[in-house]
Amino acid sequence: MNKFVLKCLFYSFLCSVQLNVWAGTPVININIQNHLFIPSEITIPENTKVKLLIHNLDDTDEEFESYELNREKVIIGNRRGVIFIGPLSAGEYPFFGEFFPKTAQGKVIVKPAE
Amino acid sequence: MLLNSVIIILREVLEAALLFSVLLALSKHSAIKQQWILWSAVIGVLGAAVYGLNMGLVSEWFEGVGQEVTNALIQLIIYFLLLVFISLQFKLHLLLKDEKQSVTKNAQNAMPSIQLLQPLLVFFMIVITTLAITREGAEMLLYFFSVTRNEHHYISTLIGMIIGASIGVSIGFLFYYLLVTVFCKWNMIIALSLLILVSSGMLSQATQLLIQADWIEAQLPLWDSSFLLSEKSVVGQLMYALIGYESTPTAIQAVLYLSGLILPVFIIMIIWKNHFMNVPK
Numbered sequence: 575m576n577k578f579v580l581k582c583l584f585y586s587f588l589c590s591v592q593l594n595v596w597a598g599t600p601v602i603n604i605n606i607q608n609h610l611f612i613p614s615e616i617t618i619p620e621n622t623k624v625k626l627l628i629h630n631l632d633d634t635d636e637e638f639e640s641y642e643l644n645r646e647k648v649i650i651g652n653r654r655g656v657i658f659i660g661p662l663s664a665g666e667y668p669f670f671g672e673f674f675p676k677t678a679q680g681k682v683i684v685k686p687a688e
Numbered sequence: 689m690l691l692n693s694v695i696i697i698l699r700e701v702l703e704a705a706l707l708f709s710v711l712l713a714l715s716k717h718s719a720i721k722q723q724w725i726l727w728s729a730v731i732g733v734l735g736a737a738v739y740g741l742n743m744g745l746v747s748e749w750f751e752g753v754g755q756e757v758t759n760a761l762i763q764l765i766i767y768f769l770l771l772v773f774i775s776l777q778f779k780l781h782l783l784l785k786d787e788k789q790s791v792t793k794n795a796q797n798a799m800p801s802i803q804l805l806q807p808l809l810v811f812f813m814i815v816i817t818t819l820a821i822t823r824e825g826a827e828m829l830l831y832f833f834s835v836t837r838n839e840h841h842y843i844s845t846l847i848g849m850i851i852g853a854s855i856g857v858s859i860g861f862l863f864y865y866l867l868v869t870v871f872c873k874w875n876m877i878i879a880l881s882l883l884i885l886v887s888s889g890m891l892s893q894a895t896q897l898l899i900q901a902d903w904i905e906a907q908l909p910l911w912d913s914s915f916l917l918s919e920k921s922v923v924g925q926l927m928y929a930l931i932g933y934e935s936t937p938t939a940i941q942a943v944l945y946l947s948g949l950i951l952p953v954f955i956i957m958i959i960w961k962n963h964f965m966n967v968p969k
Contacts, residue, residue, distance in 0.1 A: 599902075621908075623902070623906055625902075627752075633837065634834035634835070634837050635743075635830045635831075635833075635834040636834070637827070637830075637831070641918075641919045641920050641935075642936075644896060644900075644934070644936060645900055646900075647755060647756070647900070648743060648747070648755060648827060648830055649747075650743055650744035650747060650830075651834070653744050653747065653748075654752070655747055655752060655755070656751065656752030656753055657900060658899075658900060658901065658902040658906065659906075660906060661906060661907075661908060662908075663908060672696060672831075673696075673830075673831055673834050673835060674835075675692055676692075
């Protein structure tokens with residue numbers, strides 16, 4: 575009997591691990607167009623890793639930069655780049671385009687889990 | 689556009705300028721000709737052009753995180769090269785000291801080792817600075833060609849870049865002269881300590897890049913010291929360039945930074961001990 579319970583527990587554990595893997599990392603798309611981030615504000619849940627897929631639709635290169643997120647990456651013109659962010663605690667994390675900072679501004683809003 | 693280009697170029701140039709000033713001060717101390725700087729400038733700029741031109745392709749590698757992985761690899765290589773450099777430089781320092789005093793029997797054996805170590809150190813300095821310029825320079829080139837695509841910004845960007853580069857190089861010169869004049873007596877200790885801090889900063893940056901690429905599991909930061917010293921501030925930028933200051937480091941980063949500090953200190957202690965064990969009294 576004991577063995578059976580242990581087996582059940584073990585399999586349910588395996589299943590939960592599997593589910594986690596299958597669920598994958600949420601992807602959020604951001605475009606860079608005319609030196610603007612579109613959308614310029616994105617909302618993600620607390621303590622969650624997120625994959626940002628940044629499509630640079632301009633001919634010029636841009637550098638995604640954020641001191642608060644500790645992220646820095648060149649996104650070549652007419653190409654896309656991947657940046658992983660999180661897990662983060664609730665709050666606001668501004669980011670900007672280092673090459674065109676006057677217009678390229680945005681922020682990640684991290685909402686507390688309900 | 690002008691102010692922005694000043695800031696961007698200053699940030700990139702500052703990191704390289706501080707590294708150069710420490711290495712040049714060490715060269716002077718070790719009686720090494722400082723002409724190697726020309727070699728690293730030429731090869732570094734070529735490397736930056738090649739890396740910059742292929743940045744789009746490199747970025748596509750490893751499912752879109754090729755840029756992070758390549759930069760992290762460069763930083764890791766620089767760390768290990770600096771580790772070897774620091775060890776050899778310290779050994780050379782001890783040998784030169786023996787030769788100067790020339791009272792110990794060791795002095796007779798010192799000369800061939802000195803002649804062997806000097807060119808080896810030059811080689812290491814050229815490779816280390818070339819890699820640093822390749823990484824930093826590629827970003828500067830991409831910035832320049834992106835911003836100047838709009839003809840209105842051409843002159844102001846160029847002026848801004850020249851001002852930024854001049855400030856960075858000036859700070860480097862100032863730092864160099866401080867090292868070889870005011871701190872002359874402590875030159876060796878200060879320069880080696882700075883190099884150890886710089887190399888640990890490289891290790892921490894490499895970790896950060898691999899976290900960004902999701903190759904190392906991300907964690908919540910260990911602490912937040914941005915209220916004490918923000919990375920956005922001038923001092924924060926300087927500290928980032930010099931010792932890899934990070935206001936919100938994760939546990940992995942902090943551990944690797946500390947290990948990065950301890951390893952060269954440990955090696956220096958072993959070299960020190962071995963050297964004086966061989967000196968006949």
